[in-house]
Amino acid sequence: MARSKVGLGSGARFADYLSTGLLARAFPAAIINEELDAHHCNSERVRTFPASAVVYYTMALSLYSEAAYEAVFAAVAQGLAWKDHQPVAPVTVVNSAISKARSRLTWKALQAIGRRCLLPLARPEHAHAFFAGYRLVAMDGSNVEVPDEEANVQAFGYPGSRTGQAGYPQAQCAILTECASHAILDAELGPYQQAEWEVAAPLLRRLTPDMLCMDDRGFVGYAHWQAGLQTGAQLLWRMPKSLILPVEQLLDDGSYLSQFYPSARARRKRINGIAIRVIEYVLPQVPKSEPMYRLVTTLLDAQEAPAQDLAQLYHERWEVELVFDELKTHLGQRRRVLRSKTPELVRQEFYGWVMAHYAVRWLMYQGAAQADIPERTVSFTATVQLLRRTLPQSGAIPPCAPKTMVPAAV
Template sequence: MARTKTSLGAGARLSDFLSASLLARVFPADLVNRVLDAHGCNSQRIRSFPAVAGVYYCMALNLYPEAAYEEVFAVVAQGLAWAEGKPSSTTVHKSSVSELRRKIGATPLRDLMHRACLPLARPQAHPDAFFAGCRVVAIDGSNFDIPDEVDNVAQFGYPGSRTGQAGYPQAQCAVLVECATHAILDANIGPYRAPEWELCLPLLASLKPGMLCLADRGFRGHAQWCAARASGADLLWRCASNQILPVLQPLADGSWLSALYPNDRARRRGVDGVPVRIIEYTLPQHSGSTASYRLMTSLLDPESAPALSLAALYHERWQVESVFDELKTHLLRQRRVFRSKTPELVRQEFYGWVLAHYAVRWLMHQAASEYRQSHHALSFTAHVQLVRRTQPQSGAFPPSAA
């Protein structure tokens, strides 16, 4: 398609002409500029590779995991070349890319995630995303390989293996996910051996009243429960079968009201207990055995939240595992190890990874909403491929067409 040379208005940024790309539709250039300004790392003059394009570049790295830095830049630079009226993209050396990445760091991308990665489902259009009027979300953790560099090892550490040490150091992450849409609403990264709750604790800031948070057995203590409930969200967490939760009041649906105490002494004295409701059930397994589940919830009314419905709902927590599969298998593909050789750039790459995933899920949400389909009926891989095909044409249309 022929492109008409367009003059720039006074003070226009070259990167503003990326606005028709998917990434800039989800994360508008003016928002990216405000985030960069807030952290004092925006470009002070027009450059061939300004900082705002560097942020898009950090996301695009995760859309093209097997491509070299310069090749990924060539995709992002299509919009820059068009903005300058040039027939071909500007060439930027790998050292310039690395220098800009170091200048930006990880914090602006994390801030952008907090500002832009918002829940997607709407009650009228996506009733499967809600239960008893609450948006269903889940929290969980995972780990991934990072380059075997001295600083990365010092910051993140190695996992153990049968031979004593794994081949690569690993980072651990935690995510908060909207179950129906797989949209990542918040994420955190830390050392491999960091306690999982320590990584999840910052995510509680993104829990809101009107949410119902699902979690596995790692989060069952009194302090953890109270910290999560302080967000205003309701909780449905699995707890250990040997955790002492006395039957204070049996309910007609087979569940019972109980209390969660900070320690045994408080339980014996009956003080400082938090009211909870307990649901127990078993599921058959393929081997003929059964798996026992015990759930603890803040939804105390069996009329509005029947035990059977909550038992069925809890297994939506596995949508988080699907999100990790999308991140690791479909975005990273054959490149199972991050690229970045320093801890700060590992963190930056991680948040770029999360932002790229959100952009793909945003696109899928638009399709699901327009054609009234379930999000689960759409292919994440197909939409990743669509983004990869269309991203190079990001500069083919003026910003007003976005």
């Protein structure tokens, strides 16, 4: 029995600030075209579906994850179809034309667009955004299912299971997130069998000296720590209890200074050590807590960053777990998240998914700032639903956009 194609449904009136171009404000057309040119995949002639529109379409795929490709294209086309500031009827295209348009892109162009546009949103006055003047960011990883196509299997692989092979191939992803805003600042995608820290390693290049980066045990290694240190950022990472960290100086707050060595041999010879501070604590009042938690940090001064403050601060890292819930449950609508049938298009869709999430978070933060309300009181789910209802009627993806992000009025 043939599967019915799913449409978008009817929508309500769009808020005024969205009609000025949400996606193009967060991802300006000028930047998109510059990166498309740099990656040699921009449209060389006038097309019904130019390359810049394909980028916005790739973002919209995540907003309408249950809709047919043609229906998503119609939503994008209506946003693009403006002439003399008046809406005109968009053309209709078939699925094969959409696939051909997507094949002219490259995922590296979308990644580059993201790296220029995925900017921190939090300001110093925002709660839980900074510590000792450093912007709080966190890294984490997860897995996403992709369609069971031979090319995807070869590129990403199957996860194992107790009964053998799992149902769908999976890719492994890692994200760098601003804790306060949940804005994704960078993302990487790799094969399922690749080590988690290898997938995440390129994210360290996005750290800046004004950041404090928190990380979990799965990412910690000497080379990884050294790479983070070289960015000038401060680090607060959880460390396995099995790693030998000799006490060199006990501090008044119970933490101690130590050296992080690349190997047991280097530790014996005391060469290539990196100065770190170790914080070990227990959570006796928390059910099912571990016997001991160990954090290591580049913040060596216990007066500037007391151990108790850092232990409490580390739990802000769990905000990145909520980001994956937003991506998979609320934006992905609890379905198999990525639906493209080739590795190239899977990667394109992944970065479109990340950028769509950022657009929602950008809108939430701008709206909260204009309304003078706490940003964490704005509903992610309600904002996504608003976008889904109204994007087709909004002109939210205009053919021209400001070169810089301008706060939207609520």
